Amino acid sequence: MDAADERHFREFVETRSAALMRLAYLLAGGDQHAAEDLLQAALAKTAARWASIDNPEPYVRRVMYHQQASWWRPMWRRRETQVTVLPEEPGDDGTSAVDLRLTVRRALTRITARQRAVLVLRFFEDLPEAEVARILGCSVGTVRSTTHRSLARLRELAPELNDLKAVKEVQR
Numbered sequence: 001m002d003a004a005d006e007r008h009f010r011e012f013v014e015t016r017s018a019a020l021m022r023l024a025y026l027l028a029g030g031d032q033h034a035a036e037d038l039l040q041a042a043l044a045k046t047a048a049r050w051a052s053i054d055n056p057e058p059y060v061r062r063v064m065y066h067q068q069a070s071w072w073r074p075m076w077r078r079r080e081t082q083v084t085v086l087p088e089e090p091g092d093d094g095t096s097a098v099d100l101r102l103t104v105r106r107a108l109t110r111i112t113a114r115q116r117a118v119l120v121l122r123f124f125e126d127l128p129e130a131e132v133a134r135i136l137g138c139s140v141g142t143v144r145s146t147t148h149r150s151l152a153r154l155r156e157l158a159p160e161l162n163d164l165k166a167v168k169e170v171q172r
Helices: 003-027 031-049 055-071 096-110 112-126 131-138 140-157 166-172
Strands: none
Touching: 003 031, 003 055, 003 112, 031 055, 031 096, 031 131, 055 131, 096 140, 131 140, 140 166
């Protein structure tokens, strides 16, 4: 990498790392350290090919999706987190939004990396099914079925998410 490319890469990292870190955090299931590792690995791969990349942000995002869903990830990254039984519905003391975020985080850690990637792309990134299929290298039908199964699994892991009225109240 020549000096100009290195300068452009550093500028890209400085300006886009916060948004990329948020994405990595979601893909890593809320594990801050795993998200940092994921982003660092993606940026390292991007730096190695920087001169040949026309649009770096979609490239880095794609590397992160593939890296997270990769079969070759070490086993300690794919372990499931044991969750205790959640307490009864909390009162209206302002912690319901935090409880909801923690519930979603716990549920996301218990689905596969591929399922998490599909849900993040569809609902956090708000991408259409065709774009998700292109990024993940699969068919639109696969994206649809994975989305359906992933949402069903989230509902199974966290039944309290089924109550859309409660979720909407928390978002206010």
